[in-house]
Amino acid sequence: MNSRAVITIFITLSCAICCNKKKGQEEKELKIKIQRNVEQSEAATEIINFYLSELLSSLFTQSRPSILNSINDWNNIAEMVKGSINEYRKLKVSIYEVRHNKGVIHVKTRLELKAQSQTKKHIGIITHFASSWKEQDDGSFEILSIGKPEKLTHNESPQLWFANQTNQILGSEPVFKNHLSKGLDHWLLRIESIHGIDAFINNGVALGDFNGDGLDDLYICQPGGLPNRLLMHSADGTLVSSNVTGSDYLDHTSSALFVDIDNDSDQDLCLATPSGIVLLENDQGEKLILRGTLQTDEVDCHSLTATDYDLDGNLDLFITFALGSLSAANELSFQFDDARDGGSNQLFKGNGKWSFSEATDLTGLSASNDRHSLAASWHDFDLDGDPDLYIANDYGFNQLFRNDIDNGKRTFKEIAELVGVQDRGAGMSVSWGDYNRDGLPDVYVGNMYSNAGNRITNMPDYLPKSSNALKKNYRRFAKGNTLLVQNKKGTFKDFGPNVSMGRWAWSSIFADINNDGWEDLLVANGYISGPVQDDL
Amino acid sequence: MPLGNAGIGPGLGNSDPANQLQRMVRSGSSFSGNESHVVFLNEKGENFKDISSITGLDYDDDGRSVCMSDWDRDGDLDVWISNRNGPQIRYFRNDSPNLNKSIIISLEGKTCNRDAIGARVVLRTKDGLSQMRTVTAGSGFLSQSTKALHFGIANKEESMELDIYWPGNKIQKVGNIIPGHYVIKQGSKPKSLEVNNSFEINSTPRNKPVDRTLLAQVLPVKSIFGLSKNDLKKPILLSMTRNDCEQCDYQLMTWKKNPPKGLTLKILNSEKLAKNNQLLLELFQITHDHFYEIIGRAIPTPVSFLISTKGNLRAIYRGVIDPKTLSEDMISIQNDNLDLRNISLPFEGIWASRSNPTARPLNFVEDLLDAGKLSAAENYIASEKNTLIQDETFQMLLERLNALKKERRP
Numbered sequence: 001m002n003s004r005a006v007i008t009i010f011i012t013l014s015c016a017i018c019c020n021k022k023k024g025q026e027e028k029e030l031k032i033k034i035q036r037n038v039e040q041s042e043a044a045t046e047i048i049n050f051y052l053s054e055l056l057s058s059l060f061t062q063s064r065p066s067i068l069n070s071i072n073d074w075n076n077i078a079e080m081v082k083g084s085i086n087e088y089r090k091l092k093v094s095i096y097e098v099r100h101n102k103g104v105i106h107v108k109t110r111l112e113l114k115a116q117s118q119t120k121k122h123i124g125i126i127t128h129f130a131s132s133w134k135e136q137d138d139g140s141f142e143i144l145s146i147g148k149p150e151k152l153t154h155n156e157s158p159q160l161w162f163a164n165q166t167n168q169i170l171g172s173e174p175v176f177k178n179h180l181s182k183g184l185d186h187w188l189l190r191i192e193s194i195h196g197i198d199a200f201i202n203n204g205v206a207l208g209d210f211n212g213d214g215l216d217d218l219y220i221c222q223p224g225g226l227p228n229r230l231l232m233h234s235a236d237g238t239l240v241s242s243n244v245t246g247s248d249y250l251d252h253t254s255s256a257l258f259v260d261i262d263n264d265s266d267q268d269l270c271l272a273t274p275s276g277i278v279l280l281e282n283d284q285g286e287k288l289i290l291r292g293t294l295q296t297d298e299v300d301c302h303s304l305t306a307t308d309y310d311l312d313g314n315l316d317l318f319i320t321f322a323l324g325s326l327s328a329a330n331e332l333s334f335q336f337d338d339a340r341d342g343g344s345n346q347l348f349k350g351n352g353k354w355s356f357s358e359a360t361d362l363t364g365l366s367a368s369n370d371r372h373s374l375a376a377s378w379h380d381f382d383l384d385g386d387p388d389l390y391i392a393n394d395y396g397f398n399q400l401f402r403n404d405i406d407n408g409k410r411t412f413k414e415i416a417e418l419v420g421v422q423d424r425g426a427g428m429s430v431s432w433g434d435y436n437r438d439g440l441p442d443v444y445v446g447n448m449y450s451n452a453g454n455r456i457t458n459m460p461d462y463l464p465k466s467s468n469a470l471k472k473n474y475r476r477f478a479k480g481n482t483l484l485v486q487n488k489k490g491t492f493k494d495f496g497p498n499v500s501m502g503r504w505a506w507s508s509i510f511a512d513i514n515n516d517g518w519e520d521l522l523v524a525n526g527y528i529s530g531p532v533q534d535d536l
Numbered sequence: 537m538p539l540g541n542a543g544i545g546p547g548l549g550n551s552d553p554a555n556q557l558q559r560m561v562r563s564g565s566s567f568s569g570n571e572s573h574v575v576f577l578n579e580k581g582e583n584f585k586d587i588s589s590i591t592g593l594d595y596d597d598d599g600r601s602v603c604m605s606d607w608d609r610d611g612d613l614d615v616w617i618s619n620r621n622g623p624q625i626r627y628f629r630n631d632s633p634n635l636n637k638s639i640i641i642s643l644e645g646k647t648c649n650r651d652a653i654g655a656r657v658v659l660r661t662k663d664g665l666s667q668m669r670t671v672t673a674g675s676g677f678l679s680q681s682t683k684a685l686h687f688g689i690a691n692k693e694e695s696m697e698l699d700i701y702w703p704g705n706k707i708q709k710v711g712n713i714i715p716g717h718y719v720i721k722q723g724s725k726p727k728s729l730e731v732n733n734s735f736e737i738n739s740t741p742r743n744k745p746v747d748r749t750l751l752a753q754v755l756p757v758k759s760i761f762g763l764s765k766n767d768l769k770k771p772i773l774l775s776m777t778r779n780d781c782e783q784c785d786y787q788l789m790t791w792k793k794n795p796p797k798g799l800t801l802k803i804l805n806s807e808k809l810a811k812n813n814q815l816l817l818e819l820f821q822i823t824h825d826h827f828y829e830i831i832g833r834a835i836p837t838p839v840s841f842l843i844s845t846k847g848n849l850r851a852i853y854r855g856v857i858d859p860k861t862l863s864e865d866m867i868s869i870q871n872d873n874l875d876l877r878n879i880s881l882p883f884e885g886i887w888a889s890r891s892n893p894t895a896r897p898l899n900f901v902e903d904l905l906d907a908g909k910l911s912a913a914e915n916y917i918a919s920e921k922n923t924l925i926q927d928e929t930f931q932m933l934l935e936r937l938n939a940l941k942k943e944r945r946p
Contacts (some may be wrong), residue, residue: 161590166623204678206603306674383656520584
């Protein structure tokens, strides 16, 4: 079965599981019917996508079919890229909306063109357009009309803004050559799954100055069976493995932090593993000493963050979990658009001298602590002097916990709905910034963007018997990232679609990449590019 | 949205779509893959423009973490991105075409935590537009960027002022800052960052790992490959080759010249098996896949199984086998006190978890049943009953087998 069919069925059935309370034959028939219509439509989309790619690649050439030639705006685009160097030409056609009407298929498409001119200028064009198609008796498709290119984005630069220098600074390192240069699919075939490696596993990266030389070093987390790697930043900028002992843990490590846990002016290391949070003390920048493991209630660990929520000078640790161990016992609790069977996140309060106490319940963080939490970030969003906590949850609502003092006691209050930051979706990443420099923190949330999801959820026969509200939720799940903008009242508004197309987004962060004082957004994306190429 | 799991819990309930998706990915398919990273340029706080195509960051290797830091100390932010695909990490040097400058601040707390995590710094410029950065530890997705705070200041030349809000709301004002990287200890004046780089570099590069798995799980397989007591007088190397495979030809040629000593060599050919003994071919694949989180992916050939005289599968070799490794392995597998968990891995390291994985032959029977190989499963149960019966779910396994058999009967 190909991935297109699976996502179709996935979205359809997930909904059927959630909302179709009816049992028996009728429900089954309904599901099959929806499936078939959506599948037929998706098959047509695939062919139209191919035709459009063929048609639009003529933009790079001198002569174009009359259907394009007759529209001035298409000619203008062709002017920008024609004569560009062949091997740098790239074209991507993504259909994100399909409507069927009396035998005619209306599609909306995003087109991305990349090229390099003879003068080595880099050119990038993004545009959207509509087109309509008719299926012929032989199963082929005939184009009836093509619309003007709209919402044009045109970029040009004499050079690329970033240079991939991985090989230059890491390429000769054996750790890189033998281990890190190879991706997950390589290791899946070589490491027994029993060690804690799987096809869906995610492992993080941390930067911090481990040896106190003023330069950030790198810690790379790995799935179970492969050692995490501590690599040192040498004066010439290259990255080398060091003689530091005690860093190469083999357990699946989702996330790591360089933090000075014992306030002795060096960077200790904390690791999120299924066995708990491993606490490692930095000893003279030469070795790591195991100071203990904070036992957690769940195993599907994801994000690890440090803060000092009670401002006592000792760092506290917060760990999130996606799957919950209870979900096995209670199958029905998974609901695609509002899952409440996730693992419980945990807060560990630092008491100094490597002592921690569990503070989740005590501080009120146990409220609604049943979501699939993939990411978290601490930030004093209300500027009252203490850090608040935003959690990005998969399959549902995100949470914002405001840090309050209630009768002299630190208490977190969940206010996401109150201030408008629930951002229902497949939350995967959190980053705080102040993009408009109004002095009020804004938050950028990484979500899933899916062309297939957008196509299917917008079809009129998608879940015909479900409520519009539910359909809207499903549509939202495919819409992508969200920038939530804070106003003076302390509430947030969605910035809108201009920053949402980050594809299947993971880390989505603020960073001012051109030093102009305005924070830009970087999005790492792509779910799984397996060895078999039959993707959406 | 990670739909899989680390062998923990059922994921999305036991709903079929989730299972189908998991099977699909384990068998090597893509899912929302081959995408390219996105960069949105902030246009003075009014809008964002997708400039991915001119950034050189738009790689398509399934990115996960993004960590920022001025790695090359030229005043702009460089990027580390981790990936699911290889290479697992990429470094992107910032070469953006501008002459803009920056102020970078590393903080050290005194009354607050030493890392000053939670400290907020506001940079004030004469045009009235402030900038605000906070020291964080952990953000984005599974990422920790540098703790140094970075302020782009465009092409401004005038000196600027900073307000530092240390955790606990103690405010420190710092004036007359010009572009550069500074360290500010709580209550003290800024000092320019000094780099003092001296550490020992690991001078003993590890050898290239041998491409084989000396298995942590010792699985009985004699009934699967129909090995008799007589066959098992010596260890067996069961090697799968195929036609039009250079490495296979090379391997066969070297074995012809120098047959491996102390073992029985059995060569299988996948094309021949496909014609004459499809079942054996499938059982070979099922046995291979049992150990890894994959389903039915093409196994690079030649691939060889080392089976001990006890009839246990002990090692899987990919590609041409190094004779030295093979003879070492034959000695190793006779040792009953091997640290199987560590010996099975390509690299050294430390474990936080104590549990030591052991083979669970019952799971292997489940794999056979999943693949519909009922008679192979029955034979396996008959052959390994003494081991299987110790598993508490053995009775349930028998029930499943019987139910499947009933389904088969017309």
